[in-house]
Amino acid sequence: MTSHQTQKRALLIIDVQNEYFTGNLRIEYPDVDQSLANICNAMDAARAAGIAVVVVQHVGPETSPIAGRGSKGAELHPSIAKRYRDVLIEKNMTSALNGTVLGAWLSEREIDTLTVVGYMTHNCVTATALQAAKEGWRVELLHDACGSVSYANAVGSATAEEIHRIFTVVLHTGFAAVATTGQWLSAIKNGEALVADNIFHSNQRALASRLGG
16 A cells, blocks of 8 residues: 655665575575565665665674674675665674664654664564664565575474565554555656554454354
């Protein structure tokens, strides 16, 4: 769903690094090559439309098995590294807004809408989206330009598809306007804002579906 609304966007590319392609934490769903292609399309379209392009890179301690400083896995994916960006933000926590200069950088440029893509859907992407919403930015999330892995621990297990789907469904209840890359490209072309759903209507649809309505 879209609405006509004046806004100033920035595209946030979260942690599109080798770790998620060839490293120790490979994205399983959606297909990582397709999500990467969508991320690249969004970056190219953002630059053409004059939308700020922010690349975020997670760097952990040298001893970390995931994106450790100086490791191949911590490096940006070549498709991202070679593309235009307005700024590169290094982070070491889940949210790109936590402990970085990103918030100040966005505020200085009077950005009011953040379009979030990257990895992982349920971790750094969601953490960034939730903090952004809490701090007053409008948030858009492109679900086919993100991705998840599967988990198993003492609480249970979940596939990457289940995790990705559930997180994006919940985010669309008001934390972010969740859409496809194609829908976002159409929105920026037409000067429209993507619109999130809400808790009540999301719940009522689920109840109606369960009752066969």
